[in-house]
Amino acid sequence: MSLARLAALLADPTRAAFCTALLDGRAWTAGELARHAGVAPSTASEHLSRLIDGGLLAEERQGRHRYVRLAGPEVATLIEDLSAFTPLSGTPDGTPGRTPGRTPGRTPAAGSPAPRSLRESTRLSAEARARTCYDHLAGRLGVTVGDAVLARGLVTEEDGPALTALGRAWLTDLGAELPPRAGRPGARPVVRTCLDWTERRNHLGGAFGALLCRTALDRNWVERIGSGRALRVTPDGERALRELLGVEPLPA
Amino acid sequence: MSLARLAALLADPTRAAFCTALLDGRAWTAGELARHAGVAPSTASEHLSRLIDGGLLAEERQGRHRYVRLAGPEVATLIEDLSAFTPLSGTPDGTPGRTPGRTPGRTPAAGSPAPRSLRESTRLSAEARARTCYDHLAGRLGVTVGDAVLARGLVTEEDGPALTALGRAWLTDLGAELPPRAGRPGARPVVRTCLDWTERRNHLGGAFGALLCRTALDRNWVERIGSGRALRVTPDGERALRELLGVEPLPA
DNA sequence: GGGACGGTTCGGCGGGCGCCGAAACGTCGC
DNA sequence: GCGACGTTTCGGCGCCCGCCGAACCGTCCC
16 A cells, blocks of 8 residues: 555545544444434445545454444554544544535534533533543543653653653553563564643654553543543542652642 | 635646655756656646745846755645555555556656666666755665664654754764754754665655754765755765764675 | 746546435344 | 344445646746
8 A cells, every 4th residue: 555545535525534533542433423423324434444444444243333443553543643643633523524515414513413421511611620531531631640750750751752671660660561572673662752732842652652541541540431432530530549659639 | 714725726737746856955947847747848837836836946147047945844744644644655666656647748757757968877877875855864875874873873763753962962072063043943943864775774854854964065075966855975974973973884 | 128937727537435315134023 | 934134245336535747836047
C-alpha cells in the first residue's frame, strides 16, 4: 500500500469521523458509527470494510453485530499525529466539523446527529472531566495525572519525555509492569505526550500512560459511565490518587 | 482544517510523490516535480498550490522559478510516520510505486520517468551510500553514524531515544548547539529514530540528527553531489568521522 | 526587441467514489 | 416459525477531482 492509498483511507469525512470516534479505544458497532456520522448503514458498512482492508481497523463479529475498533496503538498515534496537524480542528466539543454543503441531507445542523445514552450536555461535561483517549487517560483527570507524575519526578521531559529511575521504582511498588519491549526502537514509546482536546494541554500517553489507565480500570479506581468514553473516579480512586500521586480530590 | 482535509492532501498519488521527493529536504522547482511525477506542468502547478494552501509546503519564488520545499520538520515527520505505516511501501529503489493503469500516458514503465543529472544507476548507488533524509543523514552513512553515537554512549535507547550527558558534552566540544526549545513538549524531539529505506534499519533524526547533518555540511565534511539528495564524504569528513566517532573510512 | 522557457489559468473531459434505497441474509428472541 | 433487527450487497446517481492542451504571463538571455 502506498502513502497515497493510506491517506485516502482517512481522506473521507465519514471515515475520518469513524476513526476519531474510535479514538476512545473502545469497540463500536457498525450501526453506532453510522448513526454517529449521519450516514446510512449501507454506507457505513462499505467504509468499514475499506478501513479494515487497509489495516486501520480490526473487527470482531458477535452474532448479528459487527464490532470494530482501531487496529492498535500505532493507529491511534497516527490519527492523533494527523489531528495535531490541523490548526483549528473542529468545534470545541470535538465534533469533526464537517464541511458544509457536501451533500443534501448530511448537514449536522438540525438536532444532534446521533443521540447516545447520556444527554448531550451531560456527556460533554463528563468527558471533559475524565475520559479515555484510546487507551490512556484524558480530560482534566488526564492532565492532572500528567502534571503529577512530572512534578513528582516519575517522568522527565529533559531530552524528550521519558520515565525516570524513580518512575520505574514507583511502578514496581505499584505492582504494575511495562510490556518488555516498550521503548525499544520500533516498539511503542514508554512515555508520549498527547495533546488534550478539551484542556488544550498535554496528557500522558505511550505504554506508561496505557499501563496507568489499565491499572486504574482493573483496580476500579475509575469506571466507565454511559456507553461512551467518559469515566468517573471512584472513592478508591480518589484515595489512590492522593496516596500515590499527591493529587487532591480532583477538580469537579 | 479537518483531519479528512489534511489526509486528502496526501491521498493523491501525484501529490504524495511530490511530498516523498521533497523528503530529501531540498527545494525543488515546479517543473522538476512535474517531470519527476510524470504529469503536465499545469497539473503540477495546481497540486502545488493546494499543498501550499494546506500548509504542507512552503514556496519561494525566484525569477521565473517557483521553488518549493516541505514547510518544516514536522511535515517531514508526518510523512515519514505515514510512510512507515505502509507495509510494503514501494519498490526497493525508493520509487513510490504507482498503482498501475490509472490514466493512459502515466505509466512509468517505459524509460525512466524523469532523468535527473546523474545516470539512474549511479544516482541510486550514490544515494544508497550517503544522502539526506529531510534534514538529517541517511543511507549507509546515516545508519553508521547512528550506530556510532549509540555505541559511544552519546545517545541511549533506554526509555525511548534520548541524548545522554556524554552526548551533550560531546556537542559542546564540537562547538555545536541545539536549538533552545528542542525536546520540550510540543517542540521537535532531540533524538528520533527514522527508518532508513535502503538499509531497512534506523538512522538518526530529530534535532540532534539535523544538527549533525548541518554541521557536517557547514564544515565540508560531506558535500552534495548531483542535484539530488546524494552526498559524498570528503577527506576532512573521513577524518572527522574517525576522530569524533571512531568510524572507519566508511563502507563503499 | 525578440525568442525561449518556466509557470499559471481556464475549459473540458472522464473516471472514481461516496451516497442512498431496495432487497437479501443471518441472528436473535418470542 | 416468525418477526424484528443489524448488516451486507447491488444498482444507480451525481459530484468531485485529477488530467490534459491551449492560451497567456513574466522572466531571462541573446
